[in-house]
Structures are given as structure tokens and as C-alpha cells.
Amino acid sequence: MKKDRFILMSFDVEEFDLPLEYNHSIGLSEQLEVGKAGLDITAALIQDFKIPCTLFTTANFAIHYPESIAEMASHHEIASHTYFHNSFKEADLLLSKQKLEEITGTVVSGLRMPRMQPVDMKAVKAAGYDYDASVNPTLIPGRYNNFHLPRTFYKEEGVIRLPASVTPNARIPLFWLAFKNFPYLLFKKLAIQTIRHDGYLCLYFHPWEFTDISSYQLPGYIKNNCSIRLQNILRKLIEDLQKEGEFLTIRDYLQNCPV
Numbered sequence: 001m002k003k004d005r006f007i008l009m010s011f012d013v014e015e016f017d018l019p020l021e022y023n024h025s026i027g028l029s030e031q032l033e034v035g036k037a038g039l040d041i042t043a044a045l046i047q048d049f050k051i052p053c054t055l056f057t058t059a060n061f062a063i064h065y066p067e068s069i070a071e072m073a074s075h076h077e078i079a080s081h082t083y084f085h086n087s088f089k090e091a092d093l094l095l096s097k098q099k100l101e102e103i104t105g106t107v108v109s110g111l112r113m114p115r116m117q118p119v120d121m122k123a124v125k126a127a128g129y130d131y132d133a134s135v136n137p138t139l140i141p142g143r144y145n146n147f148h149l150p151r152t153f154y155k156e157e158g159v160i161r162l163p164a165s166v167t168p169n170a171r172i173p174l175f176w177l178a179f180k181n182f183p184y185l186l187f188k189k190l191a192i193q194t195i196r197h198d199g200y201l202c203l204y205f206h207p208w209e210f211t212d213i214s215s216y217q218l219p220g221y222i223k224n225n226c227s228i229r230l231q232n233i234l235r236k237l238i239e240d241l242q243k244e245g246e247f248l249t250i251r252d253y254l255q256n257c258p259v
């Protein structure tokens with residue numbers, strides 16, 4: 001194992017509210033159940049490999065499953081995915097941090113906004129966060145264009161910003177939709193190219209992706225690869241990346257890197 005390269009694998013632990021984006025109703029209890037089923041699958045999978053990961057968790061989710069989140073905090077980093085997944089006000093930055101710290105008994109130092117929404121770094125700093133992982137530094141048609149932003153970590157208003165990994169030149173995103181939709185060998189090749197170039201790889205997924213979401217009315221590129229099939233691809237990815245570097249929580253990685 002090469003100890004000078006690091007894999008920062010993260011999961012956005014949340015209410016499964018995605019059907020609402022496509023104008024299909026889903027109640028909060030079902031959103032939470034799908035999210036929890038995904039968390040249980042994810043927890044078992046990353047426990048099999050004994051890899052530390054970062055779980056960006058909404059306070060709302062953690063309030064409903066406090067024991068699970070506290071248990072995860074003993075092996076992984078719990079960071080904030082704000083308070084609610086489908087609504088945001090700036091006060092939620094601090095409120096979600098406080099609630100997650102109360103539930104886990106650990107310091108919450110990181111933030112990722114739902115859907116990578118823009119957020120004011122002064123407000124993030126004021127709420128006491130050390131880092132923000134809410135940037136995908138590429139063009140996602142219909143969502144955002146962050147092609148002009150730094151590709152690797154940088155500082156803004158006293159907060160470290162850790163973008164999701166994209167490939168060095170073309171900035172092909174290595175986010176969850178690429179993982180699901182690219183042929184595995186292509187994704188693996190791009191991921192290895194990126195970690196060898198940057199020295200680290202910042203990946204993110206959602207636990208609900210690893211449940212069976214095939215019956216929901218969602219676009220095929222979101223739901224076609226899910227459940228056990230996707231779990232097996234993630235296992236393969238972890239095995240392949242373990243040959244390239246060491247898995248670390250984002251907090252532990254940033255504590256030792258020169259930003």
C-alpha cells in the first residue's frame with residue numbers, strides 16, 4: 001500500500017427526497033426508511049473493509065436514528081449535510097452542527113450542502129466549520145458550472161474548500177453519477193489517473209443508491225444501477241483503490257495537509 005496517496009470516501013446520509021425533484025410524492029417516513037436501509041448496507045460494506053469514511057449527515061436524519069449515527073461516529077467522521085435535505089436557511093449551518101455534535105459526542109468540522117448548493121463561506125466560518133466539501137469543480141449541464149474554480153483544495157474566507165475529484169485536464173467528474181453510469185473499468189482508470197496526479201481522491205455517494213430504488217419514477221441514469229449490483233461495484237472499487245493508497249476521513253486528511 002502506498003501511504004503517500006489517500007482516498008477520501010464520503011457518503012451523504014440523508015432523507016431520500018429525490019422523487020420530489022421529479023414531482024413524485026414521497027412521505028418523510030418513507031424517505032427516512034430508504035435512507036436508513038441504505039445506511040445499514042453502507043455501514044456493513046465499509047466495515048467489511050475496515051476503511052474510515054466521512055458521513056455527511058442531515059440533523060433531521062440523525063434525530064430519527066441517533067443510535068446508528070453515534071455508532072458510526074466511533075469508526076468514521078460525522079460531518080454536516082445541513083439540517084433538512086430539502087430546505088435550507090443559513091441558521092441551519094450552526095444548528096445542524098450543534099445537533100450532530102450532541103448526538104455523536106464528537107466535534108463536527110465539515111460541511112457539504114445538499115445538491116452541492118452554493119453557500120457563503122463567511123457564514124460557514126461563523127458557524128465554526130473548518131472545511132466545506134460542497135464544490136464539484138466542473139460543468140454539470142442544467143445544474144452548475146464550476147469549471148473556473150480550483151480543482152483541488154484551497155482556502156476561502158478562512159475555510160478549507162475540498163472539491164469533489166474531477167480528472168486533471170478534461171475535468172471529468174468522478175461523482176456518484178459517473179460511478180453508476182460509466183463502465184467500471186473506465187471509472188477505475190480515471191480515478192487512478194486522478195489520485196496519482198493529485199495525491200488524493202475525493203469521492204462521494206449516497207447510501208440510498210445501494211438499496212433497490214428501481215420502482216421509483218426516476219430517470220434511468222439514477223436508478224438503473226442500484227442495490228446489490230452497485231454494492232458489488234463499490235466493493236470492487238474499494239479493493240482496487242486499496243492498492244493505490246490509504247483510506248482516511250476528510251478531517252484526518254486535512255489535519256495533516258498543507259493548505
Ligand SMILES: [Zn+2]
Pocket residue numbers: 012014081085113114115
Ligand atoms: Zn444530499
